Amino acid sequence: MTKQITAWLQAAPIAIVLLGFLVAPIIMIAIVSFWGATEYSIYPAFELDNYVFLFQSSVTYTVFLNTFKYAAITWAFTLTIGFTVAYFLAFEVRNVKWQTALFLICTIPFWTSNIIRMISWIPFLGRNGLANSTLISWGVIDEPLEWLLFSDFAVILAFVHLYTLFMVVPIFNSMMRIDRSLLEAAQDSGASAAQTLWNVIIPLCKPGIMIGTIFVVTLVMGDFITVRFMSGSQSANVGRLISNDISLLQYPSASATAIVLLCTVLIVIVMLLRLVDIRKEL
Amino acid sequence: MTTISKVRYSRRSLLKTGGAALAASTLAAPMVWGQESKNIVLRQFGTGVSNLNEVATKVKEDLGITLEMTALDTDSVTQRAATQPDSFDIADIEYFVCKKVWPAGNLQAMDASKITNYDKIAGLFRTGKLTPESTIAQGTAPHTVGFVDGPSGTSFVDNESGWMTLIPTIYNADTLGIRPDLINRPITSWTELLNPEFKGKASILDISSIGIMDMAMVCEAMGEITYGDKGNMTKEEIDKTFAIFTEAKKNGQFRAFWKTFDESVNLMASGEVVIQSMWSPAITAVKSRGVPCVYQPLKEGYRSWGGGMGISANLSGMELDAAYEYINWYLSGWVGGFLMRQGYYSAVPETSKDFMSADEWGYWFEGKAAAGDITSPFGDKLAGSGDTRDGGSFYDRMGAVACWNSVMEENQYMVRKWNEFIAA
Numbered sequence: 001m002t003k004q005i006t007a008w009l010q011a012a013p014i015a016i017v018l019l020g021f022l023v024a025p026i027i028m029i030a031i032v033s034f035w036g037a038t039e040y041s042i043y044p045a046f047e048l049d050n051y052v053f054l055f056q057s058s059v060t061y062t063v064f065l066n067t068f069k070y071a072a073i074t075w076a077f078t079l080t081i082g083f084t085v086a087y088f089l090a091f092e093v094r095n096v097k098w099q100t101a102l103f104l105i106c107t108i109p110f111w112t113s114n115i116i117r118m119i120s121w122i123p124f125l126g127r128n129g130l131a132n133s134t135l136i137s138w139g140v141i142d143e144p145l146e147w148l149l150f151s152d153f154a155v156i157l158a159f160v161h162l163y164t165l166f167m168v169v170p171i172f173n174s175m176m177r178i179d180r181s182l183l184e185a186a187q188d189s190g191a192s193a194a195q196t197l198w199n200v201i202i203p204l205c206k207p208g209i210m211i212g213t214i215f216v217v218t219l220v221m222g223d224f225i226t227v228r229f230m231s232g233s234q235s236a237n238v239g240r241l242i243s244n245d246i247s248l249l250q251y252p253s254a255s256a257t258a259i260v261l262l263c264t265v266l267i268v269i270v271m272l273l274r275l276v277d278i279r280k281e282l
Numbered sequence: 283m284t285t286i287s288k289v290r291y292s293r294r295s296l297l298k299t300g301g302a303a304l305a306a307s308t309l310a311a312p313m314v315w316g317q318e319s320k321n322i323v324l325r326q327f328g329t330g331v332s333n334l335n336e337v338a339t340k341v342k343e344d345l346g347i348t349l350e351m352t353a354l355d356t357d358s359v360t361q362r363a364a365t366q367p368d369s370f371d372i373a374d375i376e377y378f379v380c381k382k383v384w385p386a387g388n389l390q391a392m393d394a395s396k397i398t399n400y401d402k403i404a405g406l407f408r409t410g411k412l413t414p415e416s417t418i419a420q421g422t423a424p425h426t427v428g429f430v431d432g433p434s435g436t437s438f439v440d441n442e443s444g445w446m447t448l449i450p451t452i453y454n455a456d457t458l459g460i461r462p463d464l465i466n467r468p469i470t471s472w473t474e475l476l477n478p479e480f481k482g483k484a485s486i487l488d489i490s491s492i493g494i495m496d497m498a499m500v501c502e503a504m505g506e507i508t509y510g511d512k513g514n515m516t517k518e519e520i521d522k523t524f525a526i527f528t529e530a531k532k533n534g535q536f537r538a539f540w541k542t543f544d545e546s547v548n549l550m551a552s553g554e555v556v557i558q559s560m561w562s563p564a565i566t567a568v569k570s571r572g573v574p575c576v577y578q579p580l581k582e583g584y585r586s587w588g589g590g591m592g593i594s595a596n597l598s599g600m601e602l603d604a605a606y607e608y609i610n611w612y613l614s615g616w617v618g619g620f621l622m623r624q625g626y627y628s629a630v631p632e633t634s635k636d637f638m639s640a641d642e643w644g645y646w647f648e649g650k651a652a653a654g655d656i657t658s659p660f661g662d663k664l665a666g667s668g669d670t671r672d673g674g675s676f677y678d679r680m681g682a683v684a685c686w687n688s689v690m691e692e693n694q695y696m697v698r699k700w701n702e703f704i705a706a
Binding site: 041057058059062063066123126127128146228231233234235236240244247248249250 | 357358360361364365382385386482485488490531536537538539540541548552553554697698700701702704705706
């Protein structure tokens with residue numbers, strides 16, 4: 001009995017924090033999403049107008065599709081790069097000191113803010129930027145490449161740059177837990193390096209991959225500032241739709257979009273968790 | 283007397299002034315007055331354009347009033363004026379925003395008889411006419427939202443009723459900015475924004491209420507659409523306008539859209555963009571980096587905007603008096619001169635004249651060639667001897683306004699179309 005009370009008490013602080021700062025705001029957003037709005041104010045009501053408009057507008061579908069596109073492409077790149085980096089750190093670098101040192105180097109970009117890391121791409125990729133002038137001086141191109149900046153390419157480049165570490169860390173963590181004797185056993189049984197990778201390492205890294213995937217997908221789907229800056233405001237994702245509504249005082253409509261986005265992201269995560277039982281594998 | 287004075291204190295000012303106020307309220311009445319106006323704090327917010335620390339320093343010096351400034355972007359200004367009435371005493375907003383914010387009831391009408399220089403305020407803000415012969419431009423012209431029917435009036439009236447919503451502070455005529463060194467030919471019309479010659483090198487601003495106006499100026503100049511009123515379009519007019527711009531966007535006409543002042547400066551200075559909608563101080567900022575940039579007057583005229591200060595509905599007594607005192611000081615000339623030397627216009631131009639040199643007045647207001655270097659109040663050189671201002675004199679520029687920034691009746695429809703345009 002006392003043990004149970006202690007357990008409840010131990011869980012209480014985090015539960016209270018989550019209730020107050022996560023659950024309550026979400027409930028509030030859900031309530032406001034049914035309210036009505038005029039040009040300058042919002043009024044309590046229970047109407048479905050916001051949702052009806054959302055589901056009838058072709059913009060919603062274009063923008064959600066675009067959001068998924070960004071998430072999928074970014075996921076593919078961050079996974080490939082993140083897995084490779086983690087593999088190198090875990091299996092190629094044998095010395096623990098070096099492993100720690102190299103791992104710390106990976107985190108160096110995180111010492112500056114997200115926004116600064118993103119914005120520093122703009123002068124680099126610009127029409128007269130470093131990338132274009134270097135390519136021209138090497139004679140690779142004659143005219144500056146316009147699609148380097150203010151394009152989907154730039155958006156995805158920034159996403160990959162910002163979020164790859166979120167893949168590296170959990171995958172690296174999973175790899176370090178793999179019992180090295182399993183790899184020896186695979187080798188002894190005559191498996192090639194590729195077969196070991198595919199049949200031993202990847203299955204054992206699944207929880208890490210899944211955690212990284214959840215990080216990247218939710219971060220990309222919830223973003224609005226990267227898309228705004230890197231596309232030069234020319235592309236839209238769901239986050240920008242919400243931020244536009246907020247700036248025009250359309251809080252109920254912004255809330256409705258936010259709720260739909262939240263549900264979409266939750267569905268994606270549930271589907272991902274179906275694939276791997278993280279709890280069991282951790 | 284002392285009890286009345288005490289009652290007049292709002293809770294906040296009591297907290298702020300603390301002991302001094304308590305001490306003062308126990309003293310004799312005339313003494314109390316002197317103490318109070320020195321301790322008054324007014325909280326003002328607005329866009330970065332006019333929220334300048336120099337003004338706060340000067341008002342402290344001249345009147346003893348402490349001004350706390352908060353600078354926000356256009357959208358956030360609207361948001362705060364409409365939703366956070368307790369967070370400000372003075373709202374420095376644009377006239378077109380007034381249409382959105384006034385019905386929220388967070389501002390109070392001002393008694394024009396308490397404004398010393400009321401009769402000298404430019405005609406644009408009182409009758410809508412710059413000179414008696416001028417025609418009134420389209421859009422939300424400031425005088426149409428400048429007056430209400432009484433001290434607690436909620437509906438705008440079309441005459442000088444004596445109850446003002448905002449006191450005009452600062453205004454200007456906007457046009458396209460260009461990079462003359464990268465274009466190398468004269469630009470005379472708004473149509474050039476969609477000229478395929480500038481494919482991938484044009485930009486407009488991503489603030490729907492202003493962007494739609496620039497679009498309308500272009501479409502009208504192209505002869506594609508004739509608007510009844512560009513400031514109050516019908517749904518069909520909105521659809522047609524967006525159709526033209528969506529096609530241009532898909533063809534890659536635009537390099538980027540910008541939302542903040544800094545973005546517009548960077549796009550222009552880096553050469554990413556050679557023609558775009560721009561604000562006057564942004565041109566100055568590009569020039570001060572040594573990059574040539576012209577605020578190009580166009581034959582179809584300007585898109586104009588005006589800002590003004592409104593008083594929070596919560597203000598009363600001492601603080602209200604201080605707010606009037608501050609506003610009268612604002613119109614008395616020093617601020618006007620300070621703003622005009624940056625290229626804006628002051629609501630009461632003639633009082634500013636005393637605070638500018640004859641050469642500055644000639645250059646900025648009369649459109650004359652500068653006799654010597656023209657510098658900004660911050661000391662940057664903006665023009666040299668012999669230069670004239672883009673667009674000429676005050677009457678040339680403000681007389682050629684085609685349209686004022688506005689909020690349309692179909693605003694919500696327009697905003698949805700704007701979202702579609704961005705996502706297209």
